[in-house]
Amino acid sequence: MQELEQHQDGIGWLFDAFKHNGLTLSVERWASGETQPASILQMEKGFSGTQMIGNIARRVPLSSEVVLSELAILVPILVHHFVLSGFVTTNNDLQYESAVLQPNMMLASALDRVM
Structure with missing residues (x-):
């Protein structure tokens, strides 16, 4: 999740x-x-061309296959949550400046919904 939330362009x-x-x-x-x-x-x-999978695999450390299988579960939920919560539209229009400036807020919001 750190890799997702720390990206310079926010979740968009x-x-x-x-x-x-x-x-x-x-x-x-x-x-x-x-x-x-x-x-x-x-x-x-x-995630092709983003280096995200390799970065996550090195950080955790897990194999790329395990990271991909976990993201396969997580990404659809996160996409739905961020749109449903109004952080971003499906056109990648950020709804709140905080979606870029305070990504931890978005992550906390998503984790609250999942847990």
């Missing part, structure tokens, strides 16, 4: 990366509430 970069990598329909489904786990292939494709 996640939407951009997945859309840029051909997963616009997946992002839209997750945003609308279809939060069943994604596939590992979707995670590989969505």
Whole structure:
């Protein structure tokens, strides 16, 4: 989660990366509430070119496969939560300046909902 929340562009970069990598329909489904786990292939494709998986795997330390399988569960829930909570739209329009300046607030909000 640290890698996600510490990105310089806030959570919006996640939407951009997945859309840029051909997963616009997946992002839209997750945003609308279809939060069943994604596939590992979707995670590989969505995070392609971001170095995020390797960074997380080194930090935790876990294998890239384990990181991908965990993100496959987490990302759909996070996307839905951030849209539902009004932090970001599916077009990656940040709704609150705090979505970039205080990402911990978004993370805490998501974890409260999940737990």
